[in-house]
Amino acid sequence: MLEADNLACLKGDRLLFRGLALRLAAGELLRIAGPNGVGKTSLLRLVSGLALAEAGEVRWKGTAIGRDREAFHRDLLYLGHAPALNDMLTPLENLQFAVAAAGDDADAETCMQALVRIGLANQLDLPARVLSQGQRRRVGLARLFLSGRRPLWVLDEPFTALDVGAVEDLAGTLSDHCTSGGMVMLTTHQDAPFAVPPKVLDVGAFAC
Numbered sequence: 361m362l363e364a365d366n367l368a369c370l371k372g373d374r375l376l377f378r379g380l381a382l383r384l385a386a387g388e389l390l391r392i393a394g395p396n397g398v399g400k401t402s403l404l405r406l407v408s409g410l411a412l413a414e415a416g417e418v419r420w421k422g423t424a425i426g427r428d429r430e431a432f433h434r435d436l437l438y439l440g441h442a443p444a445l446n447d448m449l450t451p452l453e454n455l456q457f458a459v460a461a462a463g464d465d466a467d468a469e470t471c472m473q474a475l476v477r478i479g480l481a482n483q484l485d486l487p488a489r490v491l492s493q494g495q496r497r498r499v500g501l502a503r504l505f506l507s508g509r510r511p512l513w514v515l516d517e518p519f520t521a522l523d524v525g526a527v528e529d530l531a532g533t534l535s536d537h538c539t540s541g542g543m544v545m546l547t548t549h550q551d552a553p554f555a556v557p558p559k560v561l562d563v564g565a566f567a568c
């Protein structure tokens with residue numbers, strides 16, 4: 361269970377939101393909603409331990425995330441809104457680098473299978489700099505197929521730049537993760553055909 365209570369987020373000298381609480385249990389998908397700039401990305405970073413809250417607490421399995429950061433990060437997959445790719449490297453090299461940096465164990469063959477599954481079979485040997493925006497997004501999303509052991513997926517705008525078929529496939533992958541006992545927290549400005557009905561948290565309701 362991921363829980364947050366009374367969260368406040370400060371950017372510069374501006375309080376974005378305060379008094380925000382959330383609960384995310386096994387099997388649930390939580391969509392973070394709200395207009396541009398309200399603080400959705402900032403909230404994902406707070407609950408992932410990538411930024412500090414001005415007030416409040418985030419707990420994972422009942423323990424404040426700052427108390428056992430390593431254990432929390434072993435259970436977490438965080439994908440930011442812009443895929444962090446090295447333009448000189450191929451999708452396979454980028455994926456292998458990301459997997460190793462995260463401390464996951466996946467050999468080249470397994471990474472290649474993930475890239476084929478995400479629809480990049482014809483781009484495996486190209487430098488990332490020539491990929492389209494949707495293809496770049498897919499390189500990052502291939503990590504989902506290698507992160508099933510991580511129960512908590514936090515995804516910032518994962519559907520951006522994806523075509524209709526890829527949106528459907530991704531919604532299916534996220535729903536499958538939830539039905540196998542995982543949990544997903546994401547931001548998106550578009551509707552997606554989730555098999556698991558999403559809970560919705562509107563950050564605007566806590567805006568200052």
Ligand SMILES: Nc1ncnc2c1ncn2[C@@H]1O[C@H](COP(=O)(O)OP(=O)(O)OP(=O)(O)O)[C@@H](O)[C@H]1O
Nearest residue numbers: 371372373374376395396397398399400401402403
């Ligand atoms: N130094 C700063 N001083 C004041 N405001 C800041 C500062 N840095 C960031 N901000 C504001 O903090 C907010 C950050 O928003 P965030 O990226 O979390 O929003 P979002 O809801 O994810 O937006 P979007 O839907 O556009 O992705 C923005 O409104 C931005 O203008």
